[in-house]
Amino acid sequence: MPYKEYFEAASEGLIVVDRGGSILEVNRQVERLFGYSPKELVGEPIELLLPTALRERHRKHVEDYFAAPRTRAMGIGLSLAGRRKDGSEFPIEIGLTYARGTSRGHLVVAAVTDISQRLALETEARRAETVITLGTFAAGIAHDLNNPLQVIRSRSELVLESPPSTPACELNEDLATIHRQAERASRIIEGFLELSRQREKAVAPLDINQLVENTLLLIGEQMRKTGIAVRTELDGGVAQIMGDATALERVLINLLSNARDAMPQGGAVTIVSREPSDSPGWLHLTIADTGPGISPDALKRIFDLLYTTKQSGTGLGLWMSRRIIQEHNGRIEVQSELGRGTTFTIKLPAAGASD
Ligand SMILES: Nc1ncnc2c1ncn2[C@@H]1O[C@H](COP(=O)(O)OP(=O)(O)OP(=O)(O)O)[C@@H](O)[C@H]1O
Ligand SMILES: [Mg+2]
Incomplete structure (x- = not known):
């Protein structure tokens, strides 16, 4: 297959970048990933495809990279993000291949993969792990909750048994203890609810x-x-x-x-x-x-x-x-x-x- 067909058939978004960080060529997948047509990208700085907050830092990376180029994977185990034409961002992984001394000078080919789906699966797996952890510790929570509940029960019995003529100030200490222990019990519950809640990261x-x-x-x-x-x-x-x-x-x-x-x-x-x-x-x-x-x-x-x-x-x-x-x-x-x-x-x- 000629080079061009390989380029278009790749499952990743392929972006050819020159020394100055300008985009020379992109394949069809790039349009699918980022929403820009190839025409809109060619000649533009590669940073166009990055969240604004990362752009400056990235420019320095490109310089450093060409100073000491090597083929490597970027973003593995780290979070890198891409920015679509509509401004939305998505997590990506990038592999870099260095092409020395081509007719267009030293180039780098960046292979971009959208990893949102993989991250979603990982999040789901972690959640499942949390659920298991919570299950394992359910007994611990029961035990933990039992302490404040015991205190609340015995102290409230004392209050209930005290004669109606008892002045309020004498009951205050018991009530304060009951209040403190009830708060502690609800904090334990809240903490665990928070852990098990599915919150969009x-x-x-x-x-x-x-x-x-x-x-x-x-x-x-x-x-x-x-x-x-x-x-x-x-x-x-x-x-x-x-x-x-x-x-x-x-x-x-x-x-x-x-x-x-x-x-x-x-x-x-x-x-x-x-x-x-x-x-x-x-x-x-x-x-x-x-x-x-x-x-x-x-x-x-x-x-x-x-x-x-x-x-x-x-x-x-x-x-x-x-x-x-x-x-x-x-x-x-x-x-x-x-x-x-x-x-x-x-x-x-x-x-x-x-x-
Ligand atoms: N800065 C600190 N100085 C001294 N001890 C500390 C400090 N930070 C944590 N600890 C000790 O570590 C323990 C555990 O802290 P952790 O934050 O997990 O729970 P907690 O503060 O006791 O309760 P929670 O945070 O759930 O209200 C504390 O109870 C305390 O003994
Ligand atoms: Mg704490």
Whole structure:
């Protein structure tokens, strides 16, 4: 088959790009994927097919690529997105083939695959896994719920048995306990409902600094009221990440409320974002507190489901946070020293990072 027929018969969208990042040629699949006719694309910069937020970064990638070209797969295990003519975005995977010294100079052929269907299947599989996990831990929840319920029952019996003449102030302590335990029970239930709820994952390019600012709007005031000084050192130059803002915000809220709970008498929390020079393509977000720290024994268990040392805790926070970060192909790590404080580090791949 002549070259042209191979080109058109490929199941992927094929895009030939020159050194300057301009599109020279595309096959029919590209039109199907992106909604542009070949005419509209030829001569345009390749970035036209990317979400606006990724464009600048990508231009640099093209330069770097031609400086040290090799055939490779991009976006495997990472989230890359394409942008259609109508502005909608979809997840893609890209394979790059380098063609040296053709009649049109050094070229690269990008093979683009739409992976939305595969991601949907993966999400479904993960959900099934969550359901199994929930089933396994149903007994744990039953046990966990039983504690507050026992307390509520015995305390309410005390109230019911007290003589009608008992002044309200004497009943207050029992009522407060009942109230606290009822709240704890409903938090346990809410946490599990949230876990099992099927929420559409909204993955989009995100600015991690913005996410921190948004989270502080929600919880910052509450922390300051507890006497906690919140300081941020956000590197304005960090790359964007691909992620689910609601889920990541939940992680930050949990880490910050844990820090607050650890320092009821006040203290300091420092939030730092940076792109460390020794791990390019990764963003690190650290949340450090000056609380009491966590003992080495406890440190091994804090990410376990239902592990909590708090009267009204559910022990879902860190477990769920770790899951969310893992779903973003990232990692969450902790360092702690008794008497000094605790630092959580979230590591996330930058959007468009290619290896
Ligand atoms: N910054 C911190 N300083 C000291 N201990 C911490 C810190 N963060 C977490 N921990 C310990 O880890 C435990 C588990 O945290 P996790 O967020 O999973 O649950 P929780 O905060 O107890 O309950 P929930 O988040 O469900 O309300 C906490 O109970 C606490 O003992
Ligand atoms: Mg928590």
